Amino acid sequence: MHHKTTIEPFRIKVVEQIRLTTEAERRQYLKQAQYNPFLLHSDEVIIDLLTDSGTSAMSANQWSAIMRGDESYAGAKSWLRMESVIKDLTGYPYILPTHQGRAAEHLLYSRIGGPGKVFISNTHFDTTRANIEFSGATAVDIPIEAGKHPEVYHPFKGNLDTEALEQLIEKHGAENVGAVILTVTNNSGGGQPVSMANAAAISEICRQHRILFILDACRIAENAYFIHQREEGYKEKNYRDIAKEMFSLADGCIMSAKKDGLVNMGGFLALKDLDLALKCRTVLIITEGYSTYGGLSGRDMEAIATGLEEVFEADYLNYRIKSTAYMGEKLREIGVPLIWPPGGHAIYVDAKAFYPHIPVEEFPGQALVCELYLKAGIRCCEIGSVMFGRYDEDGKLIPAAMELVRLAIPRRVYTQSHVDYVVETFRELEQERDRAHGYRITYEPPFLRHFTARFEPVL
Numbered sequence: 231m232h233h234k235t236t237i238e239p240f241r242i243k244v245v246e247q248i249r250l251t252t253e254a255e256r257r258q259y260l261k262q263a264q265y266n267p268f269l270l271h272s273d274e275v276i277i278d279l280l281t282d283s284g285t286s287a288m289s290a291n292q293w294s295a296i297m298r299g300d301e302s303y304a305g306a307k308s309w310l311r312m313e314s315v316i317k318d319l320t321g322y323p324y325i326l327p328t329h330q331g332r333a334a335e336h337l338l339y340s341r342i343g344g345p346g347k348v349f350i351s352n353t354h355f356d357t358t359r360a361n362i363e364f365s366g367a368t369a370v371d372i373p374i375e376a377g378k379h380p381e382v383y384h385p386f387k388g389n390l391d392t393e394a395l396e397q398l399i400e401k402h403g404a405e406n407v408g409a410v411i412l413t414v415t416n417n418s419g420g421g422q423p424v425s426m427a428n429a430a431a432i433s434e435i436c437r438q439h440r441i442l443f444i445l446d447a448c449r450i451a452e453n454a455y456f457i458h459q460r461e462e463g464y465k466e467k468n469y470r471d472i473a474k475e476m477f478s479l480a481d482g483c484i485m486s487a488k489k490d491g492l493v494n495m496g497g498f499l500a501l502k503d504l505d506l507a508l509k510c511r512t513v514l515i516i517t518e519g520y521s522t523y524g525g526l527s528g529r530d531m532e533a534i535a536t537g538l539e540e541v542f543e544a545d546y547l548n549y550r551i552k553s554t555a556y557m558g559e560k561l562r563e564i565g566v567p568l569i570w571p572p573g574g575h576a577i578y579v580d581a582k583a584f585y586p587h588i589p590v591e592e593f594p595g596q597a598l599v600c601e602l603y604l605k606a607g608i609r610c611c612e613i614g615s616v617m618f619g620r621y622d623e624d625g626k627l628i629p630a631a632m633e634l635v636r637l638a639i640p641r642r643v644y645t646q647s648h649v650d651y652v653v654e655t656f657r658e659l660e661q662e663r664d665r666a667h668g669y670r671i672t673y674e675p676p677f678l679r680h681f682t683a684r685f686e687p688v689l
Contacts, residue, residue: 236552239545240642243290249273251607264684265600265669267609276607277648278640282575283448284330284488284495285640288533292492295536299529304520308528312535319470319538320447320477322500324507326514329525331448331486332357333518334499337510338484339408342442343367347408350398351446352377352390353418356617358411358446360677367408370398377419378631380569380580385460386425387569388416388453395435404439413446414453414476418613420634421449421573423456426464426476433479442506445480447473448489448497451541452574455551470542482506489575492537492641496530550574553649554639560653564660575638581614582633585666590615590629592668592688598635598659601666606655611636616671617680 251259251274263269267280278285300306313325328334335358343349343365354362354369362369372394376384390412399407410432414424429445436443454472458464464472477483482501487493501507511521518525526534540546551574558572567583581595588594595614602608611617614633622628637652659666673684 236549236556238553238642238645239549240289248276250276253604256604256607260600260603264672265596265687266680266683266685267599267603267611268681269684270603270609274607275603275609277609277644277652279576279608279610279637279652281611282489282638282640283486284493285643286488286492286494286537287640287642288492288494289536289540289642291540292533292536295532296529299527299532301528304522306522306528306531308531308535309522312531315535315538316498316500319474320483320500321474322477322482322502324501324504326499326501326507326510326521327524327526327531328497328499328514328518329495330488331446331484331497332361333525334484334486334497335361336517337499337513338444338482339365339367340513341506341509342408344408346406348398348402348406349408349411350390350395351411352388352413352416352424354411355413355417355446356678356680358413362408364677371418372398373416373419377416377422380420380567380578380583380632383570385571386423386428386456387571388414388419388422388424388573389428390424390432392428392431392435395432399435399439399441404441407439407441409442409444410436411444411446412480415449415456415574417449417575418618420569420578421452421576421636422569423453423460423574425461426457426472427461429476429479436481442482443480445477445483446485447477447483448486448491449575450476450485451490451547452551454542455547455574468542469544469547473542487534487537490538490541491534492541493530493533496526496534498524550641553646556646557637557639557649557652560649561656564653564657566656566660569634577637577639578613579635579637580632581612581635585663587664588666588668590619590633591627592670593633593685594668595633595635596669596685597666600669601659602635602655605659606651608637608652608655611638612680616683 259274345366347367454469487496567580569578585594595612615629618630668688669685
């Protein structure tokens with residue numbers, strides 16, 4: 231019998247209390263947080279969709295592995311286990327453990343970046359761009375055209391535009407391209423997958439021009455699922471083998487294990503080139519820790535090793551992608567404008583289309599983020615002109631390409647009733663669209679402003 235309902239392929243063993251706040255309380259909390267949900271306290275939130283990073287529920291196997299954690303300073307058994315799992319998965323010989331993905335980004339981009347260097351990606355995420363720009367280099371995004379249009383269907387909307395890549399290499403000179411970075415899945419582009427054919431084409435171009443090709447692989451298991459489902463020739467391959475094939479096309483990878491490693495903390499940099507690995511290892515030892523633990527305890531490394539095995543299980547990935555799609559389908563049914571089709575880890579709402587009366591200078595994405603919290607205690611993240619907008623010489627806002635709100639779904643944490651609660655909230659907001667107002671920024675730092683910016687309503 232074929233069941234339409236996708237059930238969670240796990241039983242719940244430990245529960246965490248959610249405090250059900252009132253709308254009056256939330257109004258006060260949001261005002262105290264100066265209208266930035268990043269500044270809310272977690273116990274003021276009912277459903278937390280701010281990020282899927284580090285928010286996974288760990289399995290019984292991961293918790294038991296934690297008890298085996300070897301906390302030796304050098305050469306711990308837990309390090310050898312994690313290193314072995316990562317080497318087997320990626321095929322890269324040099325593994326550098328870090329406390330999370332952005333630390334791995336810092337190790338690599340501080341060595342290969344700098345003024346005059348250009349980095350090219352399908353879409354750089356916020357910390358990637360910040361690490362590149364902090365080094366003095368320039369980050370350029372070249373998603374395919376379909377990736378810029380929320381409603382346009384494309385099976386691999388996360389792909390990088392290879393024609394534009396050739397043009398940029400021609401324009402800047404191969405020697406000035408620090409690296410080509412392929413983010414799988416493409417987070418800022420709506421959590422959309424990248425095809426194996428696209429990765430292979432990029433690999434060939436990079437090899438011809440002797441340019442470093444790096445995968446941002448924090449959601450590579452989810453990407454492998456989409457390749458299995460949508461790309462010809464992969465139906466018979468298992469998800470792990472698909473991921474291994476993609477790794478084989480690149481020169482190295484950065485991974486925040488806080489996503490598809492199914493852990494709360496951890497990451498790594500993995501490279502093919504010994505000289506580059508040694509340069510990065512020097513920075514690792516200065517900033518993170520010794521080369522066999524980086525920024526991680528032995529118990530973290532045990533949890534990562536187990537998580538990287540569990541994430542490729544067929545039942546888990548089927549549940550993960552289908553439960554995300556369920557939220558997207560339900561929201562679309564009630565007329566919420568989304569990036570379509572749904573990605574793997576999040577639903578991206580087109581806030582500019584949802585609130586067409588709010589100008590981009592008043593951040594419609596931030597408005598939707600605040601309304602979702604006020605109405606139902608749902609915390610999520612703006613991915614629009616707050617995160618990626620810039621200013622021209624006269625201080626006028628240059629808006630982001632899209633004004634999105636990301637509902638990122640933590641792994642193995644929420645059930646279908648939580649998702650239905652989110653859908654109900656949108657149904658109510660849909661009926662009150664005209665009442666929503668914009669926001670203006672009252673404080674912002676020079677980098678990664680969305681984390682700590684403060685706002686006030688434009689009434």
